[in-house]
Amino acid sequence: MTQCLFCSIVSKQIPATILYEDDSVVAFRDIGPQAPVHFLVIPKRHLTTLNDLVVGDEHLIGHMVLTAQQLAAKEGISESGFRLAMNCNREGGQTVYHIHLHVLGGRGMSWPPG
16 A cells, blocks of 8 residues: 555654654644644654544544644734635545645634635
8 A cells, every 4th residue: 555645754754844743643734834824733653535534533533632732823813713614525525645734814704715
């Protein structure tokens, strides 16, 4: 099996602008930003889609969200507001098959996203 794009970032085979890293997650700037602030928080462990989460992964998902919250504050968007988004499979908008949390801010967000 070919290593996925995000696994290559985790293993440092592909460069990325890393904002944060610990034993469980990596956060880095999106290469095609959809907002003035747009970064991703990913688990280091490969999980293809949200459908691959199992009982016991609650801590990982919570850690991803808290990491996003802390980085949003560092990026100066926590008070004005930001959006968190996770896509699952093709019709859900997923293009990289390694779960990831989008964090977007720095401009007004409309609903539905567009």
